[in-house]
Amino acid sequence: MQQRQDDMMVRQYSFRWLKGALGPHTTIAGYVISALLLSVNAQAADTQNNIQPAKLFANLTDNCPTPDAFAIAPDGSLTLSCPNFANNKLQGELLSIAPNGEVAHLATIPTLNLTRKANPMGIAYDDNGDLYVADSRGIKHGRILKMSFDKNKLLNTEVIASGINPNGLRYRDGAIYITQLNMPNVKSSKNISAIYRFNASDRNVKVANTLDDEQLIFSIETQNPSIGFGLDGIAFSPNGTLFAANLGDSEVYQLTQDKHGNVTEHHLYASLPNDTRIDGLAFDDEGNLYLAGFGLNQIFKITEQQQVIKLADYSDNDGSNGQIDQPADLIVYQDKLVISNFDLMTNHGLRNSEHSKPYTLSYIELK
Template sequence: MTRPGYALVLAVAAALLSEVSLAADAPAHSTQPQASRLLVDLGPQINTPDGLGIAPDGTLILSAPNFNNDHLLKQGLITRPAPPFMAAIDHQNKVSHWYDFKASDLHPDTGHVGPMDNAFGPDGNLYVADMQVFFSKDHKSRILRINVKDGKATGVDVVAEGLIAANGLVWEGDTLYVTDSLLIDPATQAKGAPLVSGVYALPLNEMQKDQPIKLKPYSPEAAEDSHLVKALTSSGKMGFGADGIVFDDKGHLFVSTIEDATIYDLTLNAQHKAVDTKVFAQHSGMTSVDGMIFDPVRQMFYVADFLGNAVHAIDRTGHVTTLQKNGDTTGANGELDQPAEVIQRGNELVIVNMDMAWATPGLSVNTQVDTFNNLSVIDLPPASTY
């Protein structure tokens, strides 16, 4: 039997292929009824899911920073905090602990670890953005390497330091590209100054256990760190800039600024520097752009709209089609609940519902953090139709 949401996505995709329009002018289309369905109930152990990577055997690795702990404790919704950890989701959608952070893995100054985006490197190890910004804005964020042997996590090395808000990750060859959602603490800037964020390129051979890359603080008045690919500016309305990051099949780097719902297309030189930066997609139908991926078969970008409770598809012209958008819900029935990340698993678009409304008051469709923690999924048209 064909699922109603699946048939509707097929129709949307067909329309997407037949229409070419300017991203800034054309209205976003919306699928109704609901296209997403519930994939996994994560339970109380994961109250703030975020990064979603995929292992060589197809297992999904989910970061659980559990940033909602303090809020849920204050609201009386939980009685004890849920420790951050890395979860595994197998082909039957069973959730298990893949790696539990040890005391030695916590930042020595903050006493915390905040695993966000994660991605397996060419060396077979998992690299994780450790976002420390909710504990300190004094350049405490790091890149962690979870060493893997025979598919099992064995321990953590710190391989890069000095970011403020390490967020998105993507590998291109032997280089890890990282978004830092804050290059400058807004509290140190003049009122009304644009928010500054950026992208770094970290070569694999420089990320050593005993000598991690030490990124120097960014200043527009000083020479930039040699690893900086590009600094970006945005409105400052949310307090987070560069976020989603992905390469297409032509070697172009695409980076989103979450708060301005803008995706940039960056052309890089051999030294990993942006030599040309242009707006690829910016649309009134997108409230924000968080995590994003590129599908080389369908030639589509899929993006999570964190503030808008939506997931969008974007074609090569920058035309935006909304696959799912809903109001303020718990996500218990598969609706979107502040989606932060998307990833493809076959013909499934798996969506992480972060549900972190306390961090976005007055900005997001989602207004309350609840105790329903889940992943949603949208069925994509079979690749054979392309």
């Protein structure tokens, strides 16, 4: 069982669990002492495991219980997507985060005549300041959106494509790249996931969601039979090379593209333990690649020499003091690595034990 920590104070533990773990004759005082020892041990382990301890970057508002992806806005602020899977009564939102961590509402994702709320995940700005959004709400309703702003005022929203369930998203050289965790219309004994590429000028493209889709540029099987997900995080290196991460296999691939953007070959760039469950990817200007370890509250750095360094490794926590709490995405921002704490999934193999307040972003100093 993962123990929770909160500002070096012991939270209330389950006596039933402690009784089973410590024996039926342990006194109430024994429970308290044991809980204290467990909490201290967890924090000692966190201190030992964190080469660069994380700090609190921002406390988020109640309309963002599940923060996900980042993009740097034209004005230099951070834009954060909030799919809000933890509360389906909340709309999908975009927040604006100032360099000092101040939070402001940017926009609610329009449903555009669909009854179900939007679930914005991957986001990216183009050179003109327009924002592309991966609206992840299933094959029938999933879309890629283009949102145009005048400063912080939403002017227009257009549909680039539908018929897919996009997750990660990047923009480069007039094209939008998205990952799809699985391909439900493809029959296979193993999970199939894919990367799609659309032109920024595309509008209302209907995708069949098969391996024959014109816009599909790469697909792969997940070998881990216990995880029904594949390609998730996606990023371009400073020299324009495309990278993607397989959440199910905890692998990172380096992809080679032709002049049309099609992937002509790929090779394994890094492999981490299966329970890492790599989510978001981000590069710095020096070519170092950072990974969000969604499964175990971890952050990794891969150097250009492909050396894997674990920067952070947190026990179960609530993120109140900047601890990493189920990281979904990260971004290099003003000499900081800013991290979103998704803090929702509690399935087998995940270190996170429950969803709870506060809703936070963390950061790690890079210089």
